[in-house]
Amino acid sequence: MKITHYCLSALLLFAVAGCDRLEQDMLSVPDDTTLDRYGLDTLKLGDKRAEVGKQLDALLDKPMQCTPGKTGLGDKRKAYLLEECSGVPVAGEVGKLWGEKLSFFKAVFVEDQLCSLELQLKTSGDYAALYEAHGKKIINLFGKPDEANAKGVRWQREGDEAVLKDLGDGNISFEIRNKKVVQALHHKG
Template sequence: MKITNYCFSALLLLTVAGCDRLEKDMLSAPDDATIDRYGLDAVKLGDKRVEAGAQLQALLDKPMQCTPGKTGLGDKRKAYALEECSATPVNGEVGKLWDEKLSFFKAVFVENQLCSLELQLKTSGDYEKLYDAHGKKILNLFGKPDEVTAKEVVWQREGDEATLKDLGNGRVNLEIRNKKVMQALHHKG
């Protein structure tokens, strides 16, 4: 896909921020080889539970509620430790990320490593302002997108995937996951 096509489909529907600037930011975004793992500013996929949990808790207004369990991965006959963490909204919010309101939070740890993170931002819906504040940061975290449509941007590495979706009315969903582990997760024991 040519870089000019990104101007028509848009990162977070942010093309109103200007195709020239978006194109320049996309060209200067890091390549996959320079990005170790996908994640947020201080927490990355594969981080240990204790460190990742502390960084994620800093985003939230109230303590995470975590449910421990066991799971199988694919066809392996071993039970792996699973922990799913979420946050209960208060007045429709669970915390903040990048000065934007978080309305949903879910983290999944398998064998004490962060394997999936799903967040929903509740923004003003002013995509030009959002791009000004966060567009370059998102490109620096995930690099050049692999797929872009009018409602979704997808970044893929060999084992990781990040998806940014416009849900409408200023709601933006960000999901970062280890593809291999999350696809192999098939049941809880």
């Protein structure tokens, strides 16, 4: 068995897709230096609220519900504008991403810039079909994984991080965040 077998079970959590397919896809992975910021399709971390708001709402069955506030960042004594937006559940789902059901959605903006996305996909659990449909797209968005194990995959850049986790029963958690901002958020005012 090839060493990339463990990567298959972790990479995108689509454990039963063929090793050969993963190896082929990994050969065409973009270099980290060609990736600007992490994000979904055309929206990226750091994008302005006005630019990504409509794209995020398009994923959802109902418009995002947002709560404004203020927060501190680390030890700085300045209050920053914070906006947390969530998807409104309708019959257990909030929308769709790449044709899969979204059961949870949360976006965080600091000073009108997207700094975090948390999504939970409720899928059929057929990981081979999911990899076939979405695997290459995700690899192209995030590049070569930095960490992979049987429960999840982590991609890291200097300021950004993306984490994909298998929650079981076909549920997949996807978190994309600006590491520095998310770590520095310490209280809401």
